[in-house]
Amino acid sequence: xxxxxxxxxxxxxxxxxxxxxxxxxxxxxxxxxxxxxxxxxxxxxxxxxxxxxxxxxxxxxxxxxxxxxxxxxxxxxxxxxxxxxxxxxxxxxxxxxxxxxxxxxxxxxxxxxxxxxxxx
Numbered sequence: 001x002x003x004x005x006x007x008x009x010x011x012x013x014x015x016x017x018x019x020x021x022x023x024x025x026x027x028x029x030x031x032x033x034x035x036x037x038x039x040x041x042x043x044x045x046x047x048x049x050x051x052x053x054x055x056x057x058x059x060x061x062x063x064x065x066x067x068x069x070x071x072x073x074x075x076x077x078x079x080x081x082x083x084x085x086x087x088x089x090x091x092x093x094x095x096x097x098x099x100x101x102x103x104x105x106x107x108x109x110x111x112x113x114x115x116x117x118x119x120x
Contacts, residue, residue: 035090037089051072056085063101067105083109085107086108
């Protein structure tokens with residue numbers, strides 16, 4: 001059965017099947033596996049695991065991001081709420097939460113964010 005036959009009217013997908021399919025589609029797209037995204041850091045979380053969880057946002061949209069501990073260790077600046085950054089990584093779906101996320105491997109500063117300045 002090919003991937004599109006899943007979507008025939010007689011087939012009902014489970015949530016797991018749908019999120020798995022979305023992950024495969026996203027991870028199969030070359031553009032989404034090697035991209036830079038510019039945005040402002042918000043909702044920055046630093047759990048004891050050493051990973052970073054944050055949201056990149058602009059004036060109209062936001063995307064959830066994760067940076068694994070091994071990549072965090074390579075950061076050469078202090079990442080803070082409101083910083084404008086350029087983040088490199090790959091898109092995927094966190095299947096357990098049904099979330100599309102950017103898995104970040106590199107971050108570079110892009111100045112202090114406009115949204116943060118407006119907030120201040």
